[in-house]
Structures are given as structure tokens and as C-alpha cells.
Amino acid sequence: MKRRAFIRNTAGATASAIAFPTLIPASALGKNGFVSPSDRINLAFIGAGNQAENDVNGFLPDKRVQVTTICDVNKKSTGYWDGKMGGREYLTELVDNFYTKENGKTYKATKGSVDFREVIDRKDIDAVAVLTPDHWHSIPVLMAAKAGKHMYCQKPLSLTISEGRAMSNAVKKSGVVFQTGSQQRSAPEFLRVCELVRNGRIGKLEKVVCGLPGGTPDFGKTGQLTAPTPVPKDFDYQTWLGPAPEAPYCPARTHVNFRWNLDYSGGMVTDWGAHHLDIAQWGIGTDHTGPVEIRNPKAKWSNDPVWNTAVEFYFEGIYENGVKLIVGSDASVAPRGITFHGSEGQIWVSRGSYKVTPEKIDTTVIGDQETRLYKSENHYRNFIDCVISKKLTAAPAEIGHRSVTVAHLGNIALLLNQNLKWNPEKEEFVENFAANQLRARVMREPWGELYRKYKV
Structure with a gap:
């Protein structure tokens, strides 16, 4: 064939x-x-x-x-x-x-x-x-x-x-x-760091700190264009809105800057959080679960006419094994990137580099009988490799879902300004009706009907 x-x-x-x-x-x-x-x-x-x-x-x-x-x-x-x-x-x-x-x-x-x-x-x-x-x-x-x-x-x-x-x-x-x-x-620095952490090279893992950017940068150079204006003739704006609530068109709302409106995204908490929290989950070894509590949420929200995501934020996640996850936009509290703190050392990693303290930890070799994590050298080629072989990719759907769930939990805690208890097996908040309502959104029709038709 x-x-x-x-x-x-x-x-x-x-x-x-x-x-x-x-x-x-x-x-x-x-x-x-x-x-x-x-x-x-x-x-x-x-x-x-x-x-x-x-x-x-x-x-x-x-x-x-x-x-x-x-x-x-x-x-x-x-x-x-x-x-x-x-x-x-x-x-x-x-x-x-x-x-x-x-x-x-x-x-x-x-x-x-x-x-x-x-x-x-x-x-x-x-x-x-x-x-x-x-x-x-x-x-x-x-x-x-x-x-x-x-x-x-x-x-x-x-x-x-x-x-x-x-x-x-x-x-x-x-x-x-x-x-x-x-x-x-699919980047070697993150693989190396997570294998060191998972194999106990920094001792017992105690804390992971994720430093994310804050603010709402005007990536599209349209931030000042917030007044309603006629829709461009070659742009199907109603379909772009899709399941999101009806809203007047303005350039600041669409294209790359969509991420600063909660109807379409979750701000920096999900935009960068989906990356760094994914690595935190990988290093902790919680790819198929998540924290059991979200504590101490603090946020400052955008007061822009269109953008309404958090511009400053802080929250903590507590895992069943006792590991504390700290997520913040203040670089003095949470340095940009991911820092794993253990009883015998720590490792900071971000794109293109990492730093191990003490340095001698990085000289160790991960043995064949130790925990070896999924190795991919190119995210795109890995996908095509797996389409052909039918093997799991480096970041399958369940892992992508669990990683961004941590960001969603943080945003929900920030919105409610409450400490929350979370059951990662049932994927529901414990005895908190308001928080559970925020696990989903009402979809505008006819898209809601289409979603319900194909939902599994």
C-alpha cells in the first residue's frame, strides 16, 4: 500500500x-x-x-x-x-x-x-x-x-x-x-534537567518555581485600536468569534492579541504557563495528574477596554507528594524559567540554557536502568515519525491537557480570589460550586450544538 x-x-x-x-x-x-x-x-x-x-x-x-x-x-x-x-x-x-x-x-x-x-x-x-x-x-x-x-x-x-x-x-x-x-x-536542555530531577540528583524534590512574563504586550501593534469599527471585507469575524460571546469587532481583539481577552484565552498564565508548567509537570513526574490544592492567589487585572487578563499574578500549587509549585510574574519572586529545588541542590532551566547547583551534579550520567524520559530532537519530525509508526508523540493530548489544566486552575483561583482544593482524578473542585462552574464555558450557538455532538 x-x-x-x-x-x-x-x-x-x-x-x-x-x-x-x-x-x-x-x-x-x-x-x-x-x-x-x-x-x-x-x-x-x-x-x-x-x-x-x-x-x-x-x-x-x-x-x-x-x-x-x-x-x-x-x-x-x-x-x-x-x-x-x-x-x-x-x-x-x-x-x-x-x-x-x-x-x-x-x-x-x-x-x-x-x-x-x-x-x-x-x-x-x-x-x-x-x-x-x-x-x-x-x-x-x-x-x-x-x-x-x-x-x-x-x-x-x-x-x-x-x-x-x-x-x-x-x-x-x-x-x-x-x-x-x-x-x-523536544529541546535537550529540558530533557536533561528533568532526567536529573526525576533520578534524584538534587535529592528529594521540595519545590518548583515557574517564572512567567506578566503584562499584555501589544504583539500585533493594534493595542490602541479598541473602538468598534466595521469588519474588514476579507475577514469572517463572526466565524472567528465562533463559540465565544458576541462582541463588537475591533483590531485589538483579534489576531495575535486575542490572548489578552478571557473569552479567547487566559493571558500569560496560559500563554507561557502552558510551556513552563508542562516542564514542571514533567520534572515532578505528574504528567497524568496535577496538584490537589491551589493556594494564595494574587492578581492585578488589566483595565484595558478590550483586554482583561491578569497582568500580575501569583499562586501556589500543592501536590499529593508534598511538592510545592510556585507560579508568578514577579521575577524577584519567580525567576523567568523553571527552577527545581531539592534537598541536595537546585536546577534552573529556560530555553537554550540551564544551571545546576552544585555544578558537579551535571557531570553525572543517567544510567540505562534509571528513569529515561521521552527523547525527541525535533517536535515536527517527531509528529510525522509517530504518524508513520503510530507510537505516542513527545506531547500527546492527555499530557497537553494535564499541563494546561494547572494554568486553568491558577486562573480560576485568581478570578475567585480563593484557595481551592482539586481532585485530579475526578477533575473537579472539592465542595466549591463556583469554581466547578468555571471548568467550562457556555458556547454560542450553533457552535455549542456542534461541540456537544462530537464531545466524548
Whole structure:
């Protein structure tokens, strides 16, 4: 069978039910490792914003992949990272230009689409990258899982705890391969640090401190544009709002700056928290659970006309094993990055570097009989490797869900200004009706009906 046909026909099978092939070596892929277009994994992008350009550029060099479709409700505009361009037409041009250069002749086969449902329904698409704003993750993921599409989904995985649970359940039921865009799990410094911690090199783990940025940076250069204004003609704003509450259009609300409004995201607590709290969970060894208490929440909220997330924040999580997690935006309290404190030493890690105290701890070798964590050297290639092998990725849905749940717990405690007790097995707050209500959101119709139809 052709590789794509095999991937499509086995998408719903579980690893226990079928013997999957090993990864195909480059030597078997034809001259110079070339993969013919008919054998490539057809990948569609749902979302063409700021992160989508990074991810498109991450997948394009992999000759096992053919980027065939770019879907977004915005045709083309500024308002993305640093005020730069984005949208489906912009990314379609980027993909076509890449393949033109690769093939040595003009390539204009990449399709543009407005409706993600049409993309998911297409039989010629094997996998989708869900790169929409946070409030638009759950419905495409649920539908793609039902359709047997493998998925790469950006972090934060979910807008709410309830949506994250539904997404993880749907992926598990369908048997598709799923990668959360928590790319720090594919960086060597985080792997090294977490293996040192998990193998007791700093003694008994006592405390983990996560320092996150604060504020609401104007990434899109649209922060001053808060007054209601007519919707641009090439932007389907009503679909962009989707399940979120009705709200007047203004440039400050959309594109990259969506993350500063609680209707669409959770501010820095989820934006950077999804990254660093993911590594905290990895180092603690709590990938499939979470804290049992959230204590001492403190927050200062934005008073902007459109942005309303926390600009300063602090909270503590207490794990059943006694480890304390401290999360804060004040660098004097929580240095940027993740710091693991043990009875015999400590390790600080952030992107590209780490520091061990005492230094001699870093000279130790992790033995084959010790705890070895999942090793991935490239987050995008790891996803494609696993689409072929049907193995778990470096950041599967359940792990992505559990990691961002810690951030959601923090935001809920900050909003209520209360200490909270959490049952990570039942995923519910203990004797707190108000907090339990905040595990989910009411979805605007008709999207709420669609969510309930596919929810698992």
C-alpha cells in the first residue's frame, strides 16, 4: 500500500490491534531520500496566524510531508507578530514559493479554504495542524478525531478544563496520533534537567518555581485600536468569534492579541504557563495528574477596554507528594524559567540554557536502568515519525491537557480570589460550586450544538 493510504486506513486502529511498520529509512525512499508526492503525508493547516507561519516552516523541509491546504477566516492582513502579515493567502503564497524553489518550477497547487469543516471532510488529507486561537481548538479537534485525522495542535491545548478533557478523550477513542505544540519537550536542555530531577540528583524534590512574563504586550501593534469599527471585507469575524460571546469587532481583539481577552484565552498564565508548567509537570513526574490544592492567589487585572487578563499574578500549587509549585510574574519572586529545588541542590532551566547547583551534579550520567524520559530532537519530525509508526508523540493530548489544566486552575483561583482544593482524578473542585462552574464555558450557538455532538 502507498504510505498515505496506509496512514488513512489505519488512523482509527489502536496500537494493540495492529502491527505497525517501523519508520521507513531514507535509503528506502528512493534516490537521495526523495518521497514522491503520492506517498507523502498530506497535511492541512487550520489557522494561518502568527504561530502558523512558524509551524509551516517547521513542516515544509520534511520530505515525507506535503502541505496541501491553508484554512483561515482571514484572507490576508497585518496584525500578527510585531504587526506583520498573516492569513490564508499569505501562507498559501509562502508554501507555494517553497515548493516552487524545491521543484525548480512554478508551483501553485496549495489550496486556500475558509471553512475548517470542509478541510476535515476531505478524504485526501491525512493530518491537520490546528493553529487557531485557544477558543477555537476543541471543535476542530473533536471533529478531526472523529474523521480519523492525525493532529498537531498548538498550545495552550484548551480554553477550559472541560474542553481539554473532551479533546483528550476523543483522541484516545479514535486512536489518531496527536502532538501538542509544547515544543520544549523536544529541546535537550529540558530533557536533561528533568532526567536529573526525576533520578534524584538534587535529592528529594521540595519545590518548583515557574517564572512567567506578566503584562499584555501589544504583539500585533493594534493595542490602541479598541473602538468598534466595521469588519474588514476579507475577514469572517463572526466565524472567528465562533463559540465565544458576541462582541463588537475591533483590531485589538483579534489576531495575535486575542490572548489578552478571557473569552479567547487566559493571558500569560496560559500563554507561557502552558510551556513552563508542562516542564514542571514533567520534572515532578505528574504528567497524568496535577496538584490537589491551589493556594494564595494574587492578581492585578488589566483595565484595558478590550483586554482583561491578569497582568500580575501569583499562586501556589500543592501536590499529593508534598511538592510545592510556585507560579508568578514577579521575577524577584519567580525567576523567568523553571527552577527545581531539592534537598541536595537546585536546577534552573529556560530555553537554550540551564544551571545546576552544585555544578558537579551535571557531570553525572543517567544510567540505562534509571528513569529515561521521552527523547525527541525535533517536535515536527517527531509528529510525522509517530504518524508513520503510530507510537505516542513527545506531547500527546492527555499530557497537553494535564499541563494546561494547572494554568486553568491558577486562573480560576485568581478570578475567585480563593484557595481551592482539586481532585485530579475526578477533575473537579472539592465542595466549591463556583469554581466547578468555571471548568467550562457556555458556547454560542450553533457552535455549542456542534461541540456537544462530537464531545466524548
